Amino acid sequence: MFTSVQDTGRYHYLRYGVPISGAMDLFSLAAANVVVGNSRNDACVETTLIGPELQALARTQLAVTGGEASPRVNGDEVPMWETLEICEGDVVSFGRMERGCRSYLSIRGGIDAPVVLGSRSTFARGGFGGIEGRRLKSGDMIEGFDIGLLDVGYSTPEGLRPQLTGKYEAHVVLGPQAGMFTERGMSTFFSNPYRVTLEADRMGYRLDGPLIEHRGRADIVSDALLPGAVQVPKDGKPIVIMRDAQTTGGYPKIGVVATPDVSLLGQARPNDTVEFVKVTVQQAEERAREHCRLLEGLSARLNGKRLR
Amino acid sequence: MRTGSYASTKYLPFGDSALLVEFGDGINLELNRKVTALNEAILETEVQGVEGLVPTYRSLLICYNPLKTTYEQLVFRIREIEERPAESSAEVEGRKIVVPVVYGGEYGLDLGSVARYHGLMEEEVVKLHSGREYRVYMIGFVAGFPYLGEVPDEIATPRLGTPRLKVPAGSVGIAEKQTGIYPCEAPGGWQIIGRTPLELFDSMRQPPALLEPGDAVKFEPISEERFRAFRESVSKGVQTVFLEE
Numbered sequence: 001m002f003t004s005v006q007d008t009g010r011y012h013y014l015r016y017g018v019p020i021s022g023a024m025d026l027f028s029l030a031a032a033n034v035v036v037g038n039s040r041n042d043a044c045v046e047t048t049l050i051g052p053e054l055q056a057l058a059r060t061q062l063a064v065t066g067g068e069a070s071p072r073v074n075g076d077e078v079p080m081w082e083t084l085e086i087c088e089g090d091v092v093s094f095g096r097m098e099r100g101c102r103s104y105l106s107i108r109g110g111i112d113a114p115v116v117l118g119s120r121s122t123f124a125r126g127g128f129g130g131i132e133g134r135r136l137k138s139g140d141m142i143e144g145f146d147i148g149l150l151d152v153g154y155s156t157p158e159g160l161r162p163q164l165t166g167k168y169e170a171h172v173v174l175g176p177q178a179g180m181f182t183e184r185g186m187s188t189f190f191s192n193p194y195r196v197t198l199e200a201d202r203m204g205y206r207l208d209g210p211l212i213e214h215r216g217r218a219d220i221v222s223d224a225l226l227p228g229a230v231q232v233p234k235d236g237k238p239i240v241i242m243r244d245a246q247t248t249g250g251y252p253k254i255g256v257v258a259t260p261d262v263s264l265l266g267q268a269r270p271n272d273t274v275e276f277v278k279v280t281v282q283q284a285e286e287r288a289r290e291h292c293r294l295l296e297g298l299s300a301r302l303n304g305k306r307l308r
Numbered sequence: 309m310r311t312g313s314y315a316s317t318k319y320l321p322f323g324d325s326a327l328l329v330e331f332g333d334g335i336n337l338e339l340n341r342k343v344t345a346l347n348e349a350i351l352e353t354e355v356q357g358v359e360g361l362v363p364t365y366r367s368l369l370i371c372y373n374p375l376k377t378t379y380e381q382l383v384f385r386i387r388e389i390e391e392r393p394a395e396s397s398a399e400v401e402g403r404k405i406v407v408p409v410v411y412g413g414e415y416g417l418d419l420g421s422v423a424r425y426h427g428l429m430e431e432e433v434v435k436l437h438s439g440r441e442y443r444v445y446m447i448g449f450v451a452g453f454p455y456l457g458e459v460p461d462e463i464a465t466p467r468l469g470t471p472r473l474k475v476p477a478g479s480v481g482i483a484e485k486q487t488g489i490y491p492c493e494a495p496g497g498w499q500i501i502g503r504t505p506l507e508l509f510d511s512m513r514q515p516p517a518l519l520e521p522g523d524a525v526k527f528e529p530i531s532e533e534r535f536r537a538f539r540e541s542v543s544k545g546v547q548t549v550f551l552e553e
Contacts (some may be wrong), residue, residue, distance in 0.1 A: 012372070013361045016509070016517035017451040019338075049534045116511050126451050126492075128511035158436025176320045176328050220456075221335060222448060224362040224369035228323050248364055256323030284324035288374040 002202070003052050003096050005111055005130035005142070007043040009174050010119035012072075020227060021121040021129065024102050024202060024266030027162060027295065028066035032106035034299040035063045035083050035146075035154040043120035043130075044108025045142065049269065050196055052136060056086045056103075061108040065156065067100020067164060067267055081161060085152030085308050094133065097222070100164040101269040109144030112265035116304035122273050125244060160294070160301065162264055164193025167271045170240075170261040171279045175230065175253035177220060185236075189254055193273040194238060200270060202244040207274060211236030212254065222250040228257035230276075240265060240274075256285045260291040317390060319383045324483075325374050327382050329390070330367040335457055335485070337368045340445050344522040349389050354530055357382065363454070364446045373469075402523035404441070406550040409480050409527045410438045410535040411502035417497040422465050422482065436460045438503065438527040442487060444519045452491035452509025452517040456525055459487050471497030478503045480527065491517075502527075502534070505538035507547055518549065 006029065009022020010172065023029035023046055045052075045079045064071040064080045071078050073092045078084055080103075086092065097103065113120040113130050122130025131140055178186070189239050194209035218234035225231075229241040231251035240257060241249070242265075257275065268274060279287075313332040322328045331342040347363045350370070357377030362369040374380055411434045412419040423430045442456035449455075458464075464485045472495065475481070479490040481498030490496060491508035508518045520524065530538075541547070 011360050013451075013516065014360055014369075014371075015447060015521065016515065017447045017449065017453055018516065037508065117516060123451075131513075153370075173321050173323050176322060176330065221333060221365050222446075223364040223367050224322075226323065226326060226327070226369070226371070246449055248446065249361065256321075256326075258324045281321035281324065284321075285374045285379060288324040290374075292375050 002048040003136045004046055004122040004124065004134075005043050005120060005136070006122060007047040007114050007120045007122050009243065010117045010129075013117050014224070018117060018126065018248050019123065019244050021123045021202075021248055022119065022244055023104065024263070025104070025162070025257045026263045026266075027260075028102070028104045028279045030295045030298055031081060031156045031160070032053045032065040032104040033110070035065075035081065035156060035302060036061050036106050036108045037150050038106060038108065038110045038156075040295060040298065042106070044107075044111060044114055045136065046104040047105065049097050049101060051097070051103060051105075053091060053093040054142075056088055056092070057090050057141075059087050059149070060123070061153075062086055062092070062157050063106045064103055065106075065161075066103035068098045070095030070102035071103075073229065075163045076089055081156075082155030082305050083150060083307065085153075094298070099166065099266040100115060100162070102266055107127070107142065107144035109147045112143045112145050114194060119296075123244060129273045150307065153307045154299075154302040155305045157301060157303055160298075162267055164267055165222065166269075168268055168274050169259040169263055169264060170274050170276050171256035171284060172230065172276045173258065173281050173284045175277060176223075177252035178216055178254060180217065180220075180252040181232070182213045182215050183256055186254070188212050189238065190276055190278050193275045196268050196270050196272045196274065198270045200268070202242055203239040204242050205268065207238045207240065207264065209237070212238060214252065218252060219250050220252050222248045226257065228262040229253050230255045230257060242266075259288045313339055313342070314506075315457075319387070322369060325372055327370045327379060327386065327525040328367055329370065329371065329386060332366050333459070335445065336441060340443065340521075344367050346386075346390055347521070349392070350386070353389055353523040355382070355385055355389070356468070363447070369416040369455055372461065378509040385389050402444070402520055403525065404517065404524040405553055407480075407504050407506060407525055407527050408530040408534065409438070409502040409504050410530055410532050412427070413416070413532075414419045415503035415532075416480070418468070422463060422499050422501060424521065425465055426462055433463050433501065434529055436463045437482070437487065438529050443456075444525060446521050447517055447519065448489050448492050450492060452519070454489055454519045455526070456487045456489075465499050467497040468499065471495055475500060476503065478505065478508075480504055505535050505542060506549065507542055
């Protein structure tokens with residue numbers, strides 16, 4: 001459906017209206033990279049539900065992580081979350097994504113795409129980054145930087161991989177406009193599951209469920225948005241802001257989803273559910289620190305794998 | 309009613325890695341100056357753990373690295389900076405930029421209706437719009453889109469009842485008391501009164517946006533010929549931007 005080159009995104013241009021972009025599931029991006037010995041932040045191919053078919057033009061190593069994408073090499077199923085050896089002429093393809101929403105394909109060396117505003121991530125709406133600022137299409141070539149091949153392979157321990165149950169818990173710090181909602185509205189938000197609708201993409205996820213009640217106005221003087229912010233417009237249905245969203249917005253924000261859970265939501269697909277759990281900023285920070293440490297120390301936690 | 313500054317600045321968490329400093333509620337110069345002043349002060353001071361700053365109408369979002377600082381430490385540090393006595397650099401104003409605009413006709417499809425709405429001639433709307441200097445309050449909506457304020461009351465006009473699916477790149481519009489410029493083709497509900505030949509956003513430029521929050525903008529009416537000539541040189545990679553003294 002939507003296949004594009006993404007890395008960890010561009011952080012320093014929000015003030016110019018340029019969103020962060022980058023992988024919707026930062027953990028899976030990191031894992032895809034480290035199992036082929038790349039830097040965590042290298043560019044990969046992010047695919048949504050339906051993966052592309054690729055033919056290798058040279059020998060290489062790659063990995064597939066994220067949603068259960070049923071990757072195949074020359075028609076044979078291959079495992080996810082670990083180093084794969086690919087020969088010239090091999091065809092990599094994907095089956096139905098049974099669980100999760102997005103998968104990441106890394107290439108040894110990291111994908112060579114121009115760095116635009118500090119990142120190789122595609123920002124399709126802005127028409128820049130990645131491969132010509134757009135989704136990948138038939139005939140496109142993607143190349144890894146030439147850094148030689150690994151002698152040993154790696155695999156990501158199962159315990160570290162995201163649990164793709166379809167029912168996700170999102171920890172939320174109360175938002176800057178929490179005061180614009182009634183107590184009943186707050187209670188509704190935190191005690192009911194919300195369903196991901198079909199209008200869910202890299203810009204944001206529209207959710208369906210019990211309506212959330214405002215005290216009065218349902219608009220604000222526009223201010224900043226980040227991925228994870230949960231807006232509730234007048235109609236009472238929450239919208240979770242995602243990585244390609246506008247950087248400013250005029251709807252009240254009831255809460256902001258914690259960073260590790262934004263990546264988890266990157267794996268939510270239409271009809272999955274999200275339950276919001278209130279946490280303090282201190283609790284959220286502690287989890288964020290753990291998550292940062294997990295990503296930074298990921299290569300040290302991989303299992304070894306024999307290669308051909 | 310949204311009137312202005314809070315008696316005391318609000319410090320609010322924005323998720324697990326950002327702090328929102330909110331000065332008030334509303335759109336006015338005094339409020340926005342506080343935002344840009346704090347933004348400048350933080351840039352000058354180098355605060356441990358700060359990774360990004362997003363100035364908006366009445367608040368400053370400060371993104372931080374939770375491994376390098378904590379919410380509480382950052383609030384303490386930023387409060388210190390905020391409460392510093394105003395120095396001579398208090399009036400940290402940005403640059404003054406002249407934005408050439410060809411008004412009306414095919415370039416400003418709503419100029420006629422804006423004029424009629426207010427019982428004015430089109431020329432009067434142009435004179436009022438281009439007669440004052442505007443502050444860049446913030447950049448948002450799409451990359452490089454400047455929110456400018458405020459237009460004279462005589463031409464403040466509500467948004468279109470039905471937004472357009474495509475507003476051409478360079479379009480200059482009015483929405484209530486705000487005026488703005490579309491850097492690229494985008495859907496939009498603003499009243500379009502003219503078009504500028506300037507490239508407001510270029511991802512290959514550093515910085516990529518022509519305008520910054522805190523800059524001042526003056527619109528200069530130009531002819532269609534000048535517009536075409538300007539676009540010609542832009543397409544050859546040359547863009548001349550006039551700054552006022």
